[in-house]
Every structure is written in C-alpha cells, then in structure tokens.
Amino acid sequence: MNVDIIFKIAAVGILIAVINQVLQKAGREEMAMMTTLTGIVIVLLMVVSLINQLFNSVKSIFRLY
C-alpha cells in the first residue's frame, strides 16, 4: 500500500543530484550545498513517518510496551 514512498524518495534523490550538478557547473557552490541539505531534510521527513508506523506496529504485535 505505501510502496510508492520508495519511488518518491528515489525521485527526490535523483532530482537533488541533478540540481547539484547544475548549480556546481554554474559556479554556485553554496546554493548547491543548500539544495542538498533541503533535499535530505525532505527525504528524512518522508521516512520518519514510515519508520514510526513500522515501530508502532511491531510494538503492538510483539507487545513490546
């Protein structure tokens, strides 16, 4: 059901890599660094909810309160 999150993360990753290259070629090193950081933050936010769901379901199944 939430299989598409993997593809979203991959898409964001590829996008960041491309933007990074373009900005570096354009000579804007600091902009490239900024976009990389924002991209990583976006990706982490996506994964945090998934990991939260995983840990909650494991907690409920294995009674790990």
Place this chain on the structure above:
Amino acid sequence: MNIMQITAIGLIAALLVMIIKQQRPDIALVITLAAGAVLFILLLGNIKTIAVTVENMAQKANLDSIYLTTVLKVIGIAYIAEFGSQICKDSGEGAIASKIELGGKVLIMILALPVVTALMEAVLKILP
C-alpha cells in the same frame, strides 16, 4: 502479499539504491531504510495471524502466558535490533551496528531473567 511482489519491491529498491549511490550515498541509505520498513509492513498481517494462532494454542494447553509473551517480546527486540544493525552495517558503520546488537542482547537477557530463575527454582525443587 505473495512472494513475487516482495521480491520485485526488493529488487527495484536495490536498483534505485545503485543508481543514487554514486552521487548521494546518504539518500541511498534512506532508500534502503524505507525499503526495509515497507517490506516488513507488508508482512505484518501474516505475522499477526501467526502470533495470534500460537497464543490460542498456548491458551488451549493452559500454558502460563508469561512465557509466550516473553518469547514474543524477545522476537520483537531481536528483529528491531537486527533491522537497525543491518542498516548501520550497510552504511559502513560497523562499530555502531555492534553497539545496537549489544543493546539487543542485553535487553533480551533482561527479559529472559525471570524465566531462567523460575527454571532454576523448578530444578532445585526436583533435586534432593
């Protein structure tokens, strides 16, 4: 949730990781994390039914439920610790991975203590 779907998801995730690993190794790690989580979430329904049936059998055999819950807890801790340490190993952090495994072992030992003490008392009662 048949095996073909699971294998397909795993292979696609591995391919995506390979693509992104050169430029952005950190995002590649996040993809492995997401793929591991998704695959396990897909399997949760089956694991739940297994756990419930095993518990019903234990109830019928009027086994003390403390032992079964301990076993389930140990399995849960082992799984989470292994999940974390594998991801750390993939990202090259062997030291952190071994610390996570150490934490898992200690917590499992803590859980197993009451069972072990109960066993010891039972054995001592039997001995003359």
